[in-house]
Amino acid sequence: MSSPSSALTREATVAPSGFNRWLVPPAAIAVHMCIGQVYGFSVFNKPLTLALGTDITKVQFAYQIALMMLGLSAAFFGKWVERSGPRKTMLASWLFFCGGLIISSLAVRLQSLPLLLFGYGIVGGIGLGLGYISPVSTLVKWFPDRPGMATGMAIMGFGGGALIGSPLAQELMKHFAKEGSTGAGESLLVMAAVYSFFMLFGAALVRVPAPDWHPEGWVPKAATQAITGASVAVDTAWKTPQFWLLWIVLCMNVSAGIGVLGRAADMCQDMFGVSAAIGAGFTGLLSIFNMGGRFAWSSVSDFTGRKAVYSIYFILGAALYAVLPYAQQTQNKTLFVACTALIISMYGGGFATIPAYLRDLFGSYQVGAIHGRLITAWSVAAVIGPGLINSLFTSRVSTGIPKAEAYNGTFYLMCALLGIGLVANLLVRPVSERHHIKQP
Amino acid sequence: MKLLLSWLLVALPLGWGVTQSVKKATPLFTSQPAQAAAATPPPSPGLVAPTPVKPQ
Numbered sequence: 001m002s003s004p005s006s007a008l009t010r011e012a013t014v015a016p017s018g019f020n021r022w023l024v025p026p027a028a029i030a031v032h033m034c035i036g037q038v039y040g041f042s043v044f045n046k047p048l049t050l051a052l053g054t055d056i057t058k059v060q061f062a063y064q065i066a067l068m069m070l071g072l073s074a075a076f077f078g079k080w081v082e083r084s085g086p087r088k089t090m091l092a093s094w095l096f097f098c099g100g101l102i103i104s105s106l107a108v109r110l111q112s113l114p115l116l117l118f119g120y121g122i123v124g125g126i127g128l129g130l131g132y133i134s135p136v137s138t139l140v141k142w143f144p145d146r147p148g149m150a151t152g153m154a155i156m157g158f159g160g161g162a163l164i165g166s167p168l169a170q171e172l173m174k175h176f177a178k179e180g181s182t183g184a185g186e187s188l189l190v191m192a193a194v195y196s197f198f199m200l201f202g203a204a205l206v207r208v209p210a211p212d213w214h215p216e217g218w219v220p221k222a223a224t225q226a227i228t229g230a231s232v233a234v235d236t237a238w239k240t241p242q243f244w245l246l247w248i249v250l251c252m253n254v255s256a257g258i259g260v261l262g263r264a265a266d267m268c269q270d271m272f273g274v275s276a277a278i279g280a281g282f283t284g285l286l287s288i289f290n291m292g293g294r295f296a297w298s299s300v301s302d303f304t305g306r307k308a309v310y311s312i313y314f315i316l317g318a319a320l321y322a323v324l325p326y327a328q329q330t331q332n333k334t335l336f337v338a339c340t341a342l343i344i345s346m347y348g349g350g351f352a353t354i355p356a357y358l359r360d361l362f363g364s365y366q367v368g369a370i371h372g373r374l375i376t377a378w379s380v381a382a383v384i385g386p387g388l389i390n391s392l393f394t395s396r397v398s399t400g401i402p403k404a405e406a407y408n409g410t411f412y413l414m415c416a417l418l419g420i421g422l423v424a425n426l427l428v429r430p431v432s433e434r435h436h437i438k439q440p
Numbered sequence: 441m442k443l444l445l446s447w448l449l450v451a452l453p454l455g456w457g458v459t460q461s462v463k464k465a466t467p468l469f470t471s472q473p474a475q476a477a478a479a480t481p482p483p484s485p486g487l488v489a490p491t492p493v494k495p496q
Contacts, residue, residue: 023443026449030450160457160458163457164457274468280464282465282468
C-alpha cells in the first residue's frame with residue numbers, strides 16, 4: 001500500500017490511459033480563483049483598520065507584501081514546482097494560502113498588526129506564488145495544440161478570484177458584524193474553509209500526462225521560426241536576451257494596465273463627475289473585462305502567434321490611451337468606458353499569454369519555473385506603475401491643472417510605456433540552439 | 441458526469457462573481473452624473489466641451 005506522501009509525487013499523478021484532459025482546466029481554475037482573492041483584499045482595508053486600531057496604509061502593507069512574496073516565491077520555488085509536480089505544489093499552495101488566512105484571523109483576535117503582515121503578507125504570499133505557477137507547465141503539456149487557451153483558462157480564474165473574493169468577504173462581514181466587531185476575523189476564517197474545499201478539489205483532480213502522451217490525431221508541427229521544438233532549462237533560460245525581452249514586455253504591459261485599474265474609480269469620478277457608486281461600478285466592469293480578456297486574447301494567440309498578439313496589445317493599447325483625453329474633453333462616457341474596458345482586457349490578456357510565449361521560445365520542459373522567474377516583472381510593475389502614475393498626476397495637479405485634465409498626461413505616459421513594450425516584443429528572436437538541452 | 445460536475449464546481453462561483461460585478465456596474469449605464477466633480481478653469485484651447493466645475 002502506498003503511503004499518503006507517495007500519492008503526492010509527480011509519478012503518482014500520471015494520468016491513466018483514457019483520462020479526459022478537459023478535467024485539468026477546472027483543477028487549475030479552482031486553485032487560481034481562490035488565490036485571486038488577493039485582488040479583492042481592499043474590502044478588508046477599513047474593517048481591519050478598525051479591528052487592529054491602526055491606520056489604513058499599514059493594513060494595505062499586508063497586500064503589498066503578499067504581491068511581493070508572490071513574485072519572489074514563484075521565482076525561487078519554480079524548479080521545486082517542476083520537480084514535485086502540480087498536486088504537491090497545489091497542496092503546498094493551499095497550506096500557505098489558507099494558513100495565511102487563518103493566521104490573519106488570529107491577528108484580528110489578538111489585535112496584532114505584525115501577525116497580519118506575517119500571516120497574509122508572507123505566509124499567504126508564498127501560497128499565491130506556488131498556486132499561480134503550479135498548473136502552468138501541466139496545462140501546456142496537456143494542450144500542446146492550444147497552449148494559449150489552456151493557460152488562459154487558469155489565469156482567467158485568477159482574475160475571477162477578485163470578482164468572488166470581494167463580494168464574498170462583504171457578505172460574510174455583514175453576517176458576522178456585531179457590536180464591537182467588524183466580523184473580519186470570522187470572515188477570514190470562513191474564507192479559509194471555503195477556499196480549502198476548492199483548492200483541495202483542484203489538487204485531487206489534477207493529473208500530468210504520460211511522457212509519450214499527445215492529443216489523439218494531433219501531429220506535432222515541425223519547429224518554426226516562432227515556435228521551438230527544443231527545450232531550454234530554467235537556469236539557462238533566464239540568462240538569454242529573450243527572457244529579459246519578455247520580462248520587459250510583461251512589465252510594460254502590466255504597468256500600463258495598472259494605470260487605469262489602480263485609479264479606475266477616482267478617474268471616472270474626476271473626469272466625468274459621476275458618483276462614488278458609479279465609480280465603483282466602473283471598477284467592477286473593468287474586472288469583468290480583465291477576467292474575460294485573459295481567456296479571449298490568449299485563445300486568439302493560438303491562431304495569430306504570440307508576437308503578433310502582443311504587438312496588438314501594445315499598438316491598440318497605445319492608440320486607445322491616446323483617445324482617452326478626447327473622451328474626457330468631449331465628456332463622452334461611453335467612449336471612455338469602451339476604450340478602458342478594451343485596454344484592461346489586453347492587460348489581462350498579457351498575463352495569460354505569457355506562459356504560451358515562454359513555451360514557444362523555451363519549450364515545455366521547465367516552462368513553469370521560467371514563468372515563475374518572469375513573474376518578478378509583475379512585482380516590479382506593481383510598484384513602478386502606480387508610482388509613476390501617482391507622481392505624474394500629483395505633480396500636474398500641483399501645477400494648477402484641473403483633476404479632470406491631469407489624467408491626460410498619465411495616459412500619454414502609458415502610451416510611452418506601451419511603446420517600450422512594443423520595441424522589446426519586436427526584438428524577440430528564437431533562442432540560440434546552443435542553449436537547447438539534448439535530452440530533457 | 442465527472443467532467444460536467446468539475447466544470448460546474450468552478451463555473452458556479454465564477455458566475456456568481458460576474459453577476460455581483462454586473463449588478464455593481466449597472467448604475468454606470470443607468471444613472472446620470474450625480475454632481476460635477478472636476479474643478480476646471482476656463483476651457484483651454486482645443487476643448488470641445490468644457491468640463492464640469494466642482495465646488496471647492
